Amino acid sequence: MATLTLQQRLDAAEDAYDLLMIGKTATVYADADRSRIEYKPADAPRLAAYIRSLKFQIDPASVLTAPLRGFYA
16 A cells, blocks of 8 residues: 555545534544544544644645634634
8 A cells, every 4th residue: 555645645634624614423534554533523623733734744834824724723
């Protein structure tokens, strides 16, 4: 199994976050090492922090200079 790139992880995490925000009860995210993480609406802040972390790893300057957006704040 190929390791997911940071961008692929970010895309998957943002998709999971979107599903949580539109009222889906849970979203499952499978990591490259085949571990599964299930996010429920109460986990939204944790998922948002993970998204910020991935964005920082991809481009540190974009996170530091980007305006705060609702769910990433």
